[in-house]
Amino acid sequence: MNNSKKIKNKMVRFWKILGPGLVTGASDDDPSGIATYSQSGAAYGLSTLWTSIIAFPLMAAIQQMCARIGIVTSHGLTGVLKENYPRPVLYIMLLFSFPAIVMNIGADIAGMGAVGNLLFPSIDGTYFSVLFTLILLGLIIYLPYQKIAITLKYLCIVLLVYFIVPFLYKQDLSQILKATLIPTIQFNKEFMGILVGILGTTISPYLFFWQASMEVEEQNKKHLIVNKRIIHEINEDVDFGMSFSGFVMYFIILTTGTVLYNNGMHQINTVEQAALALKPLAGNLAYLLFAIGIIGTGLIAIPVLSGSLSYIITETFGWEQGLDKKFHEAKAFYVIIAISLLLGLSLNYIGISPIQALIYTAILYGLTAPVLIAIILHISNNKKVMGRFTNSKTSNILGFASLIIMSAAAVTLIYLQLAD
Template sequence: MRFWKILGPGLITGASDDDPSGIATYSQAGAAYGLSTLWTSIVAFPLMAAIQQMCAKIGLVTSQGLTGALKTHYPKWVLYLMLLFSFPAIVMNIGADIAGMGAVGNLLFPKIEATYFSVVFTIILLFLIIYLPYQKIAAILKYLCIVLLVYLIVPFLYKQDWFDIAKNTFIPNLQFNEDYVAVLVGILGTTISPYLFFWQASMEVEEMEHKRKHLIVNKKIIHDMKQDVDFGMGFSGVVMFFIILTTGTVLFKGGVHQIDTVEQAAAALKPLAGDFAYLLFAIGVIGTGLLAIPVLSGSLSYIITETFGWEQGLDKKFHEAKAFYIVMAISLILGLSLNYIGVSPVKALIYTAILYGMTAPVLIAIILHISNNKRVMGNFTNSRFSNLLGFAALILMTAAAVTLLYLQFFN
């Protein structure tokens, strides 16, 4: 029970990483290449954990979100550049997730159009975000993480070759062709996403203020934060692993090699793995959307309100932080509207990946700089091991960004 109480921002951040758009990316990797991308979940975990720990520590030590730290210690153009790239990327991500949830709702209830489901889910999310206090929202998000456990059940409903699974998990099976590299870049962009950096730091501040401990940062608080982040990122990696495992065994072996959306993945599972596996997969998509969309809209709202110095916080009521909640509402409405102006969810995901890919390396470099700055972090600067993992993430994400730009614009 004590460990469950420790879990909070780290668990929610990790679980929200496996949103419907992430599920689509992992499903495509499994369908196209079988089990040969399973190893990415092992590689991604320590890099994700290291960066998210740095963001959380910045929030705890400075009592500011990542935007606040950027605003205080860096030129304004850096902050505005991040805002310029983050706003469209997060809105498109929200739009793709809402569309995915709507499409899966239509699969479960074919007589009701997907657009109706998308509107209903958006209204539900708006109501919950605006009217529930922070403590309730945090509890709901925390317990929604349990929905992701359905993806750990699905592979066991299908006969597995566990030796082949172990081999592909621990021995990278690299293929040097354009499509395989594009899938790897997509996986990296989905797992190490800039909006998670902002959310993690802001939520740590929110947690501390809620517990009235924002002036007391000690080794125990840092230790608890690391446990929370490690568990959250580990949980995210396990879910990612099992989605690739499911689609890599069921769809790939069943001859289904092209998956562009989550509803295609769910629909393809039905004849190959049975109704129960299909139902669990579909329910998981809706659950992860309800978890991830408040995180996406919340991170954008923290970015904008901290940039302009407006009142902010999920612990505040609507009349106390109108701008904060209005930004969240606008982001949801804009995301929903993408489905009505001809921007397909697949294109939205591609554009999102490009924008995330361009901003992630810059943000990781800034996070590393802040985390090693004694004037900002005092006695809580990075250890050598954290820096090693951080620089590995920086190099990998820079390589991914360059590759992504090459594949999209120069090839």
């Protein structure tokens, strides 16, 4: 009895620790990310399965740095950049971030709308897109930060559906193990485009800004005093969130890489196509779970996307910001969130294909992430900024590995595009 109580207490304590790291990890598997992983599996089978194993320690290391920057400095990443770097660096970062995040929001809204239409065919997908946009806008503006954080945290449970889907179809375990442990790379622009897209949608710049800003929100709410215990708990939260994200990514590639690829379906352009393709091959349950997961991840990711963009802009110009503020206390912050959602929604009506927006977003993230990773590494090793909480040797090794891998993939893609 005592042992069961101890286990229960440990689980309750661990659940309480989970917060920004878990939500950040879950939002990483948004509808556009799911589409990228689905395309990868459909086009190349299990050839990219290994990327989820490589990506985990890299993304965890970078997100830990961002979390530590936020909790130690009591500023978001943009605020730290503003105080410690030349203004042109800040404006270039803003220039690259704005279109990529808005396109990401647009692709996610379109994906959710299309899947809503799959579940309820009598209702056009555009109506679902508008409905989801209005619901999210209302919740973000009217719910206090604490309720938003709790809602997002529990929504993460939806992603568990992707752990079930692959097992509804017969799998070859030896082939899966081989693809997981032995990296496969094809040096052509199509494969490198997918690889950069996977890295870009996994190690996404908007997550860097969200993680740091959310740690500041948590610090303000709980009045945390930074010490080794707090840093350890933050690292646990980030590690769990990123491992959760990595598992979801792994199982989506596994599902599409076996079910779709093995049945000759090598071209998946949208998330709803991936869901629909599973129906005759893996059954109605697989189709339904995959579709529900897409809507759930969109509900997690879009507040993170719009919120991170708003933090970037308001911190850049010194405006009042924070999800813990009411609308009248931080009007600019919430207006930017509303504008980003409406701009994202409008992409569906001006002829920009959601899949094009999705691909361009992932690749743009993949190309810009190395610059931000380099800046994050510099900040994390700056004793004037971080005091005694600078990077450990392990963090630096993983951080520089992220920088090298992301840069190499981006440079290879650019070379192949120019050589074509």
